[in-house]
Amino acid sequence: MKTNWKAELPTLIVIVLMWGLAAWAWPRVPASMPVHFNLGGTADRFGSRTEGLLLLPVLVTFLYAL
Secondary structure, eight states: OOOOHHHHHHHHHHHHHHHHHHHGGGGOOOOOOEEETTTTTTTEEEEEHHHHHHHHHHHHHHHHHO
8 A cells, every 4th residue: 555645745844843852841840740630730640751742642652653
């Protein structure tokens, strides 16, 4: 199957921007950061910087490749 790069380009740009934003934010965020909030807006679970910054880009990249 031939890939239509014109149609794929917006998705690839978003994925690259997600990775770039995570790389830019990495040294700026604390080692432990809130990753879940309750209905009152209070953080009720904290996770590592890896979980907070890389979970979404990894998931999106995996789903795109799939």
